[in-house]
Amino acid sequence: MSIIKKKVLQDLTETICKKVDRFNKREVECLIQQFHELVGEQSSPGRVAHCLERGSFRGVMHSIFGLTDDMIMEGIFRTFDKDNDGFITVEEWIEGLSIFIRGTLDEKTKFCFHVYDLNGDKYISREEMFHMLKNSIVRQPTEEDPDEGIKDLVDITFKKMDHDLDGRLSFEDFEYAVREENLLLEAFGTCFPEPMVVLNESWRK
The missing domain is CATH 1.10.238.10 (EF-hand)
Incomplete structure (x- = not known):
């Protein structure tokens, strides 16, 4: 399991809360912790992952949200991946979820x-x-x-x-x-x- 220090968690929560208004502070904290657990699961010996990789992301979309279409899941990954670097950061993850779960019709x-x-x-x-x-x-x-x-x-x-x-x-x-x-x-x-x-x-x- 990936562990995130309290001060780092607080600072990151404050930063994300300024960008995302669909989750309250406690929810953002929990989502950050959950993200780090997901990232920790994809780490291998001698390598520490800091971003969510494509395969792990698709696994979450399938296991938690019940999505099954590979083409659509790939499109969702691209939409979350704002900087198009092939990885999902914690900020991209929470910003994406804010629309994915609680977005307006326009969003x-x-x-x-x-x-x-x-x-x-x-x-x-x-x-x-x-x-x-x-x-x-x-x-x-x-x-x-x-x-x-x-x-x-x-x-x-x-x-x-x-x-x-x-x-x-x-x-x-x-x-x-x-x-x-x-x-x-x-x-x-x-x-x-x-x-x-x-x-x-x-x-x-």
């Missing part, structure tokens, strides 16, 4: 769009949409060509969401569609835990 809309924008070009293309839907939809064994059904679904979705009719979804298109119909927020895959799924109760005490 969650931006979060989902970033997750769905697989290549980071600020648009969701038909190809990206196809891959996400193909990954998340359960196929029936009797289907001769299940990809055809997914292509049809992509066409239907574009008619619903491509507000400016340019053949790709910008953030503005996505935001407009979600405001019109909130259920479209997670149209291409589950990005958030179920309402009943929360972190272990120890972080809230």
Whole structure:
């Protein structure tokens, strides 16, 4: 188990509380401690880890929050990883969780769009949409060509969401569609835990 000194914990808590207002001071302290426990679990002999690696992050998303789609979990990792260095710091972890668990609709809309924008070009293309839907939809064994059904679904979705009719979804298109119909927020895959799924109760005490 990773141990964090009291003074370091207090200073780090103060710093993070200035950036994150969705968790109170005690919750931030507990999340910092929990993060260090997770980081400690991924440490190997002779090596001390200070950041959460991709594999461990995905393990947490699966075991604690019940997410299973590899493509979506990779997108969530990218969204948490603000500086794009391939690791999650404690600050990125708590800032990410503040939206992941308690974000407003606007924050969650931006979060989902970033997750769905697989290549980071600020648009969701038909190809990206196809891959996400193909990954998340359960196929029936009797289907001769299940990809055809997914292509049809992509066409239907574009008619619903491509507000400016340019053949790709910008953030503005996505935001407009979600405001019109909130259920479209997670149209291409589950990005958030179920309402009943929360972190272990120890972080809230």
